[in-house]
Every structure is written in C-alpha cells, then in structure tokens.
Amino acid sequence: MGKIIFEGQEISFDMIKGGHWPMHSQYLSETLDFCQEWLNGKAEFQLQTSGSTGNPKTITVSRRQMQISAAATGAFFEIPVNSTLLCCLNTSMIAGRMMLVRAMEWDSLLHLREPEGLPLATFSAQQYWDFVAMVPAQVENCLMKPAEKQKLQSIAKLIIGGAPLSSQVQLALSQIPIKAYQTYGMTETVSHIALAEITGSLPLIYQVLPGVVINTSEDGQLIIDAPMAEQRLHTHDRVEIIGTDRFHWLGRSDFTINSGGVKIQPEIVEQKIAGLMNDLFPGTRYIIAGAAHEKWGEEVVLLIEGAEASDLIGQLMEGMAEQLEKYHRPKKVLFIENFASTPSSKIKRKESLSLALEKAKEDQ
Structure with missing residues (x-):
C-alpha cells in the first residue's frame, strides 16, 4: 500500500482513508482532505482553471476522467510498480491534484513538499525519483545552483508545465542527462494530453498520450478528442500537425498581433530573439505583445x-533588426517590475501589457 511522506512523517493511504493523520500545515490538511475523498470513492471534484486566457472559473471533473489521465501518463512513461514520486506543486490546481491521483492510482510512495523555488533542496543527492512534475521557475532555479542541478539528474522522468519553458532553459536541460518533457494541456483536459521531450532542438515536437486524437480547424487551431475530456475541445492554440x-505548437490565436494586415505570432518572435535576450538580459523574462496603434491597428512591442x-536598448534594437523581418521587429521596448502571472507562474500577457503601458505613460 502506498503512502505520503511530508517533512519526515509517513502517512499511509489506509490512514488517510480513515481520516487519521497528524495535524500540520494548512497545505497538508487541504491536500489530505482531497486524498481522503479520492480514497473513499468520491465521484466528482471541483477544480479551478488558471485564468491564463480569461477569467478563472470552477469546473467539475469526474473521477473517471482523472483515472484515465493517470493511466495514460503511466502508460506513456511506463511507470514501474512501487514508484517514487515528488509533488512540489499547488495541490488545489490541476497539476498538483493529478500528482496526488497518480500516486494513489499507481500505489506509489509520494514525497510531498509545499511549493517553493528549490523543491529538491531538503533531499540528498542520492534520492532517486521515478516521476516528478515542476513549473518552469522551479526548474530554472535548480539549474542555477550546482548542487540542485546535480539532483535533477536523479529524476528518471521530469514533466514541466504551467507555462512554456524559455529556449535558454530548454538548452540547459538538454545538456544534462535527464529525460525532461514540456507538457501541453489545461484544466479542461485534466492535466496534459501531449508531451514534448526537451532535446535542445526547436520547435518542440509534442506527442499525444494514448487514446488522444487531434485535428485542426480551418484557421489552424487545435481540436482535441480525448478520453480524459468530457467533450471535443476547440482550443485557441495554433499548431502544425505532423502525421x-x-x-508543433505555434502560439495562441488570441495573442496574434495584426499590424497593418500583417499577422505576427508573438511566441515565434520570442523564440527568434531568445539568444539575443539571453546575452543582454540573462535569466530575465520577456514577452512580445501587440499595443494599440492609430494607423496600423497594433504595433509590436x-x-x-x-x-x-536604457544603456542596452541600442544593442537590443540593432540585434533584433538583424534577426527579425521588418514587420516583426518591436517598435518599442517597455520595462515592468513584475509581470502579472497566474498561480502556476504563467504570464498574463494582456494584463502585463496594460501595466507596462500605464507605467510608460506615467514616466513620460
């Protein structure tokens, strides 16, 4: 029978099922409340969407959907019996919830940690993990510290979700012996439905999980038929299907910039300037966005x-002029102290743009 280990305390699934566990933090209590409901057969659960592309909302997800998702991930990675997992995510959101479900469905040993920047810090370099999920900021933090970077290599399968990884982090991961994957999914698909192994090559190639069928609409947006989703999903993601x-994920159609009739996908521009940004602003987050323009409709910023x-702007503009097509080049560079982000660290593009434009107006 599997169990959860939290700050050195072992709590078996039998104990959780019966409601017997030591009083501790609110995080542990809320996490184990969900586990108890699952182990006692609860059929439906309420989940909060991230709000990355609209207002957050509560949706109902069935036990069967979550079981199908866990089984598909287990089959994809060939997770062994008596596996050792680490959950270092917010367990009120879908990514963290599914780590708990996987542990219970796979009858695993699950180490539980409250979300923090260095999730492996309290573990020894000898600790081995069959399966771990992190958000990009956690991976990036680990790569910056030699001891934590070494610990990453003890993970057999690492999935990374919540937001896209920067090309710099992808390159750094590809240079160490680890099987790491960027996920594609959303709350409505009950976590990921596709995974892309990080090899250092761009663009990433996503492989769908067993049972998932994909198509595109006339305008190239991804359509998903998946057993872990209750109905066909028409997404706002522009993709190129291979086989x-x-x-290939190209970007979100609702982020597309229309500047004088020229359609520009910001995520593609971001990839093209990744090397330049890493040279001039190492470790710094950035996005391309479309700001309103009287003549062109939108302009790239x-x-x-x-x-x-300001001392680096000249070099930056020169570098972008060399690397980007004329209409894809940003006309302005705006700085913002902190991007607006979701709980999973995904940048809220429209809110961040509004904040940056307000700041620029105040500074004039």
Missing part, C-alpha cells in the same frame, strides 16, 4: 521584466 499524433536598462 497523426504529433504537432517588447516587454521586459525588471529594472529599466
């Missing part, structure tokens, strides 16, 4: 998180 079960660095 029948793989795809670059938003950089952090303190203003």
Whole structure:
C-alpha cells in the first residue's frame, strides 16, 4: 500500500482513508482532505482553471476522467510498480491534484513538499525519483545552483508545465542527462494530453498520450478528442500537425498581433530573439505583445521584466533588426517590475501589457 511522506512523517493511504493523520500545515490538511475523498470513492471534484486566457472559473471533473489521465501518463512513461514520486506543486490546481491521483492510482510512495523555488533542496543527492512534475521557475532555479542541478539528474522522468519553458532553459536541460518533457494541456483536459521531450532542438515536437486524437480547424487551431475530456475541445492554440499524433505548437490565436494586415505570432518572435535576450538580459523574462496603434491597428512591442536598462536598448534594437523581418521587429521596448502571472507562474500577457503601458505613460 502506498503512502505520503511530508517533512519526515509517513502517512499511509489506509490512514488517510480513515481520516487519521497528524495535524500540520494548512497545505497538508487541504491536500489530505482531497486524498481522503479520492480514497473513499468520491465521484466528482471541483477544480479551478488558471485564468491564463480569461477569467478563472470552477469546473467539475469526474473521477473517471482523472483515472484515465493517470493511466495514460503511466502508460506513456511506463511507470514501474512501487514508484517514487515528488509533488512540489499547488495541490488545489490541476497539476498538483493529478500528482496526488497518480500516486494513489499507481500505489506509489509520494514525497510531498509545499511549493517553493528549490523543491529538491531538503533531499540528498542520492534520492532517486521515478516521476516528478515542476513549473518552469522551479526548474530554472535548480539549474542555477550546482548542487540542485546535480539532483535533477536523479529524476528518471521530469514533466514541466504551467507555462512554456524559455529556449535558454530548454538548452540547459538538454545538456544534462535527464529525460525532461514540456507538457501541453489545461484544466479542461485534466492535466496534459501531449508531451514534448526537451532535446535542445526547436520547435518542440509534442506527442499525444494514448487514446488522444487531434485535428485542426480551418484557421489552424487545435481540436482535441480525448478520453480524459468530457467533450471535443476547440482550443485557441495554433499548431502544425505532423502525421497523426504529433504537432508543433505555434502560439495562441488570441495573442496574434495584426499590424497593418500583417499577422505576427508573438511566441515565434520570442523564440527568434531568445539568444539575443539571453546575452543582454540573462535569466530575465520577456514577452512580445501587440499595443494599440492609430494607423496600423497594433504595433509590436517588447516587454521586459525588471529594472529599466536604457544603456542596452541600442544593442537590443540593432540585434533584433538583424534577426527579425521588418514587420516583426518591436517598435518599442517597455520595462515592468513584475509581470502579472497566474498561480502556476504563467504570464498574463494582456494584463502585463496594460501595466507596462500605464507605467510608460506615467514616466513620460
């Protein structure tokens, strides 16, 4: 029978099922409340969407959907019996919830940690993990510290979700011996429905999980038929399908910039300037966005998180002029102290743009 280990305390699934566990933090209590409901057969659960592309909302997800998702992930990665997992995520959101479900469905040993920047810090370098899920900020923090970077290599399968990984982090991961995957999914698909192994090559190639069928609409938006989703899902993601079960993710159609009739996908521009940004602003988050323009409808702007660095703007603009097509080049560079983000660290693009434009107006 599996169990959960939290701060050195072992709590078996039998104890959780019966409601017997030591009083501790609110995080542990809320986490084990969900586990108890699951182990006692509860049929439906309420989940909060992240709000990355609209207002957050509560949806109902069935036990069967979550079981199908866990089984598909287990089959994809060939997770062994008596596996050892680590959950270091917010367990009120779908990514964390599904780590709990996987542990219970796979009868695993699950180490539980409250979400923090360095999730492996309290574990020894000898600790082995069959399966771990992290958000990009946690991975990036681990890569920056030699001891934590070494610990990453003790993970057999690492999935990373909540937000896209920067090309710099992808390259760093590809240079160490680890099987790491960027996920594609959402709350409505009950966690990921596709995974892309991080090899250092761009763009990433996503492979769908067993049982998932993908198509595109006339305008290239991804359509998903998946057993872990209750109905066909029409997404806002523009993709290029390869064969029948793989795809390149191009970006979100609702982020597309229309500047004088030229349609620009910001995520593609971001990839093209990744090397330049890493040279001039190492470790700094940035996004491309479309700001309103009287003549062109929208103009391309670059938003950089952090303190203003006006001394680097000249080099930056020159570099972008060399690497980008004329209409794809940002006309402005705006700095913002902190991007607006979801609980899973995904940047809220429209809110961040509004904040940056307000700041720029105040500074005039």
